[in-house]
Structures are given as structure tokens and as C-alpha cells.
Amino acid sequence: MLLNPWAIVLLVTAGGSLFLVGGSLRTAVRVLRHWQPGSDSARQIDLENQTWLAALLVEYGLILQLVSLFLLLLAADNFSRVLVGAMCATGAFLANPYGIPALFMKMAGLFFSGYWLVAHRLDLSSEHLPLTRAKFVALLLLAPLVAVDSGLTAAYLLNLSPEIITSCCGVLFAPGGAADGYNLLEPMAAPLLLSLFYGLGGLLFAVGLFLFRRPPQPPGRGSLLADIAFACGQLLFFSLSLVVITVVISPYVYAMPNHRCPFDLLAGEYGHIGYPLYLSLLATCFAGSSAAVAAVCRHLPGLAGPAFRYRRAALRFSLVMLPLFLLIASWSPAFYLLAGGER
Amino acid sequence: MQPMHPIHSFGRIQNILDYALSGLRRKLLKNGTVFAVFALVVFLFASFQLTNRALGELAGRILAAAPDITVQQLQAGRQVGIASDSRQVLQAIFGVRRVDERIWGYYFEPTSGANYTVVGLAASAIPASTSKENSWPGPEAAAIAGGDGSSGRVLLSPGVRRHMGLGERQFFSLYRPDLSLVTFEAVADFPPESDLVTADTILMSLADARDLFAIPAGEVTDLLVTVGNPREIDTIAGKIRELLPGVRVVTRNQILKSYEVVFGWRSGLGNLLLLTALVTFTILAWDKATGLSAEDLREMAILKVLGWQTADLILLRLFESVLVAGGAFAGGYLLAWCHLLYADGLLFRPIFLGWSVLRPTFPLVPSLAGTDLLAVLAISVFPYLCATAVPAWRAAVVPADSVL
Numbered sequence: 001m002l003l004n005p006w007a008i009v010l011l012v013t014a015g016g017s018l019f020l021v022g023g024s025l026r027t028a029v030r031v032l033r034h035w036q037p038g039s040d041s042a043r044q045i046d047l048e049n050q051t052w053l054a055a056l057l058v059e060y061g062l063i064l065q066l067v068s069l070f071l072l073l074l075a076a077d078n079f080s081r082v083l084v085g086a087m088c089a090t091g092a093f094l095a096n097p098y099g100i101p102a103l104f105m106k107m108a109g110l111f112f113s114g115y116w117l118v119a120h121r122l123d124l125s126s127e128h129l130p131l132t133r134a135k136f137v138a139l140l141l142l143a144p145l146v147a148v149d150s151g152l153t154a155a156y157l158l159n160l161s162p163e164i165i166t167s168c169c170g171v172l173f174a175p176g177g178a179a180d181g182y183n184l185l186e187p188m189a190a191p192l193l194l195s196l197f198y199g200l201g202g203l204l205f206a207v208g209l210f211l212f213r214r215p216p217q218p219p220g221r222g223s224l225l226a227d228i229a230f231a232c233g234q235l236l237f238f239s240l241s242l243v244v245i246t247v248v249i250s251p252y253v254y255a256m257p258n259h260r261c262p263f264d265l266l267a268g269e270y271g272h273i274g275y276p277l278y279l280s281l282l283a284t285c286f287a288g289s290s291a292a293v294a295a296v297c298r299h300l301p302g303l304a305g306p307a308f309r310y311r312r313a314a315l316r317f318s319l320v321m322l323p324l325f326l327l328i329a330s331w332s333p334a335f336y337l338l339a340g341g342e343r
Numbered sequence: 344m345q346p347m348h349p350i351h352s353f354g355r356i357q358n359i360l361d362y363a364l365s366g367l368r369r370k371l372l373k374n375g376t377v378f379a380v381f382a383l384v385v386f387l388f389a390s391f392q393l394t395n396r397a398l399g400e401l402a403g404r405i406l407a408a409a410p411d412i413t414v415q416q417l418q419a420g421r422q423v424g425i426a427s428d429s430r431q432v433l434q435a436i437f438g439v440r441r442v443d444e445r446i447w448g449y450y451f452e453p454t455s456g457a458n459y460t461v462v463g464l465a466a467s468a469i470p471a472s473t474s475k476e477n478s479w480p481g482p483e484a485a486a487i488a489g490g491d492g493s494s495g496r497v498l499l500s501p502g503v504r505r506h507m508g509l510g511e512r513q514f515f516s517l518y519r520p521d522l523s524l525v526t527f528e529a530v531a532d533f534p535p536e537s538d539l540v541t542a543d544t545i546l547m548s549l550a551d552a553r554d555l556f557a558i559p560a561g562e563v564t565d566l567l568v569t570v571g572n573p574r575e576i577d578t579i580a581g582k583i584r585e586l587l588p589g590v591r592v593v594t595r596n597q598i599l600k601s602y603e604v605v606f607g608w609r610s611g612l613g614n615l616l617l618l619t620a621l622v623t624f625t626i627l628a629w630d631k632a633t634g635l636s637a638e639d640l641r642e643m644a645i646l647k648v649l650g651w652q653t654a655d656l657i658l659l660r661l662f663e664s665v666l667v668a669g670g671a672f673a674g675g676y677l678l679a680w681c682h683l684l685y686a687d688g689l690l691f692r693p694i695f696l697g698w699s700v701l702r703p704t705f706p707l708v709p710s711l712a713g714t715d716l717l718a719v720l721a722i723s724v725f726p727y728l729c730a731t732a733v734p735a736w737r738a739a740v741v742p743a744d745s746v747l
Contacts, residue, residue, distance in 0.1 A: 002611070003607075003608050003611030003612050003615065004607045004608070004610075004611045005391065005392060005395065005607065005610045005611050005614050005718065006718065007611065008611055008614045008615060008618070008722070009718045009721050009722045012618070012621075012721070012722050012725075012726065013721050013722075013725065016725060016726060016729050020729055020732070049653075049740040052653055052657065052736055052739065052740060053732075053733065053740075056657060056732050056735070056736055057732055057733075060728065060729055060732050064725055064729075067717075067721060067725070068721075070717070071718070071721055074714045074717065074718070078607075078714070081399075081599075081600065081603050082600055082603045082604050082607060083600075124654070
């Protein structure tokens, strides 16, 4: 289905980000080979100028990647109107084996790109540019990720055919192996999921508050480990939330026990509730986990102040967004249980 | 290395934006050219996207009154008449509300070379639509109802009326296969909104159509099934396939999806062709942005001497690009909107609707969808911003001392 307008938009963005990130690789290699922060040789000055360009290209490329995640979701929703059997984006993503991996790759790319941009901003705030080398090493790791992401997107679009019969989300996400036994998310019971969800959410809020209030000194090894553990907790919470939203929360929003779909939440029929829901989740988990990036960098020359300020701002933001996310997520189920019916 | 200030205070951004605006004003001619060409590119992409959506929505509205399931008999892979008796078999399926018979076919008019689509429905089968906009065949359809027998009254599309040269006259004749004449009375026209599917249609009673095409009694072209619960349509369609061997079962949803596929495919093909325009424009933008005149170089060098840093200069260039791109995007999109609303998508209509002697002439209504905006933005503005990244950097790292 390469001739669908959405497919073309996705391919142009994928090509664009690949071109931009690829274009900066040459500088990355040169920086790794010749970077000497103390030197004022002509080559070093030229290299410093080059890093501006490379960073600019990567910034553009990564922003393009972020936008392409939304484009992919919107495109899948559009494809579902064309594919036989698909009633929403779930069916469109499962129409061939590349859809879901492409989506997950984009989400992974979203976090990595974000961390890179945080590191880049921190790097620029110190006149010693202490992170430049590390930044370009990370770029060498990020570039294959962008390439795989673009490849998966292209493979997904190439193998998408309106004649292939796919399934609807009611079948795919049904709990307890009902329907025809073809389920993506079946084994976990709602009480267990919900206790994990609210338990982890509460724990993250408490730990976040503790980390935020703790005095800046002394930033020892223990505090760094706490920051990293907090970041891992945030990423775990992100994955868990996606499962809980799909299996437990979405049927309450749709007011239909068999309708379990993470994508229909974005639709106008349900008041676009998916946008604030997912954006607040993304904001919570990204801000919370990126605080660890700043924590890792704070011992580098010239970064103590900026890293401290960023970490504090990120934790504060995460602490504001987390209750907001839990409130939005709990709204429909709570309303149903308390009012004894649909809104 | 010069010190850098990544903290984007509001005042600093405001000042850079201010300078970017005054810079655009000073280089009006150069930026005006880029603006005009860019707006044209956005106009082309947006036109396709808007027309695609407008057509899809129109098809959905019109088909809202189409039968849930259409059953046709196939023989050796070709459609043949289906026995009216099959109606009882379908009626017995639990969940089926009604089964109607339909006779339809093409009537070739040799003098004009046009093919009319003649549709014959029993009076009871004509959907009782209440609102004018929703559809096929519209409220006037009741006018042809003259019991289930032959009434001689028909409903025409304005296109067929024009084509036959009927003017205000009501009576016209068509030939049976044995070249004897049948006379019809055109009692009303289809509403123009339904022209996408009724552009070449003549609607008459079942008996009249049977008479015109000389189809033997007990045979019809297809059976139209109305289902009580829309969620059961696919299940019932499956049951029909099992009960009547050798039939083709088409659901309304499938028809809608075919429309989506066709419009999507045509729009995609258009977009693909437009990519060449995009590439050309990107090269132009690159070229315009790269070609730093002596004056530009001097300006950058003076700004550097005045204390502007590389980051500020890159931001300045970015703002210039965003202002040009944003303006051109808004202008181009608005133009595409007006083109669809006031000129009915004149330029791209043939690509979407194909070529025919009787071409549909319905009004297209553009709708503002955030997804369309994002799609057009992604395919036009982002490549432009990417193309100006390298020139922005080149201008920003100009060594001030050597230029001055």
C-alpha cells in the first residue's frame, strides 16, 4: 500500500530522519578520532564548528522521529478503514508482522532520542563541552536504531495489502483466552494488574518526592543509584500502564466489556481522551527517567549547576504529571463504579 | 571556543524573532520567491488530501442508505440473474429484517455514446429517507412508487436529463432489446449531493425495469438484504454464502472500503508525482539558503562582533525558515481549501473521479481535520526545514574576523 498518502508521508519522514542522522555520522566518527577539548588547533576549531552542524542535524532528525510516532498512529487508524476486518488501528498494526515491532521501535526511539537531546542541551550549557565525545558515541548507537525503525516502517507499509484479512481488537485483547484463543494480552487478572499499577504509581510518587526534596549535597554513589533505580521504575511503569490501559481501563471508556483497544481512545467518539492520557503518561515517565541522565552527568566539569537544575525541574514536572495521569486513567472506571453506570 | 548560552530566556528569543522578522522584510524579494513556490507546493499536497477526505466522507454519507448486504448469483465467474425464490431462503435467516429484489443494468445510448445505469426497485424497497442530504435515492424516490406494478414513472439524475436533452420535458422513450419503444415519465431529479453514485442513473419500478430489459419473470439481478443489528452483518453474510452456493455476497462496509482504497490510491499516486515537485522545491530552498551574498556574510560577521553567538545565529536562521514555512503553509492550505470550496476542486477532480461521458458533478465540502494538517505539514514543512539546516549552520559559523 505504498500509494496511500499516509504511507508516503511516513516514508518521507523516515527518509528525512535517516538522512539527517546519517549525515551527522561522519562528524561523529571524526569527533571520536580527533576530539581534543584543550587544544586550539585549526582542526579542533573546525571540529567544534562541525559538532554544531551534526548536533543540529540530529536534533532535527530526532524531532522528526517524535512526530513520526504520531503519524504512524494516525496512519494506522486511517489504514483500518481500508483493510478488511480491521475496525481500528489495532487491526491495521496486526495486518502484517512488522506493524507492532515498528510501533515499539518508534516508542523506544522516542525515549532514546529524548535522552540524547537532554544530554546535548546539558553539554551546551558547559563551556568545556564535557559530553561531546559521549554524545557522539551515543549517536553511533542511536543511528542503527533510527535505521531499523525506518526499515520496519518501510517493511510494514510494503507488506500492507487491503486484501489481507486482519482481526479486530475485541478478539485480540479479550481476557481469559475467550474468542478463538488468539490473544495478545490474556493471562493477567484485573485485580492483580490494578494493584501493581496503583502500587507502582504510588511508590514512584513517594520516591520522586523524596529525591526532589533531598538536599543537593552530597551527590554520592548511593544517590546516583537511587536516581537510576527511579528511572528504571518509570520505564517499568510506562510498560505496565500501556497494558493496564488496554486490558482494564479502555472497556470502561468505551462502556463495552469486550472492547479492549489502546488506539480507539484517541478517536473523537471518546472525546480524544487518549491524547491527554498518553501524553501525561509519556511526560511523567520521560521526565522522571531523564532525571537520571542529568544525575549521571553532574560530576562532569561545568555541569554540576545545569544538571542539578535540570534534574530538579524534571522531577518536579514528573511529580505534577503522575497524579494527573492517574486521575485521567481512573476517571472512567471510578465514575462507572461510583455512579453505577456510564457517563 | 566561545561560551554558549543554551538557556532560552524569553527576552532573548523575542529579540531574535524580532530580528528575523525585520530580516525577512529587508530581503523581501528573495523570501517572497521561496514563499510563493512553497505555498504552491503546499497547495498541491493539501488539495489532494482535502479532496480525498471530502470524497470519502461524501461516499460514507451517500452509502448510509445503501443495503446492508447485496447478494448476486455467479455462474462461471460472471454475474447472472438470481432466482427470486432465494428470497424466502434469506428471509428465514434469523436477524434478517427484510429482503428486496432489484433489477439493474446498463442502457447504452448510441447517439451520445453514454451508458445509463437503469435501476429497478420494488416500491417497498426504496429507502424512506427523511433528510435530503443523506442519500440514495433521496426523498423524491417515493414518486416512482406506483404499487409494485408498472408505473412508467422514473427518477433521473440531472446529468442524464441534460444528456438526453430533455430540458423541462417529462416524457422520453427507451428501446427494449427487440427495438420496441417504452415511454417513461421523468417525475423528479436526484439531489445533486448524491451525484457521486447517481450521476448516470435512471431509477424506476421493478416491473418497468423487467419490461425494459426483457428479463424473465422469477429472476432478478440481485437481492438486497437489510439486517436488524449492524454488528451481525458479517455473520449473516457468512450464513448466506453457506445457504446459497455460488453467490457473491457484498456488504456495505466492503463497498465503503473499496471507495477508500480507490480514493486513497489515487491520492497517493498524485502525492507520489508531487514528490518531484517537493524535491525540486527543496533544492531551490537549499540553493537560496546556501547562496550567501557578501552582504549576508557581512551581516553575520557584524552580529558576531556585536556579541551574537553561534547558537543565536542558528536560531535566527531557524526562525526565518519557520516564518517563511509557516506563512506559506497557511497560505497554501487556505488556497487549497478555497479551491475545493469555491471551484469544486476543478484541477484534481478528473484524477479522483475518472473520465466518463456522464461525469459526476456534486459539490465537494472540505472539512478541517487535524490529521490532514499534520500530514501535509510533515510532507512539506519538515523537508524544507531540513533543507535549510545546513545553510543555517554555514551562515552561523562564518569567521567574523576574515569577513570584516
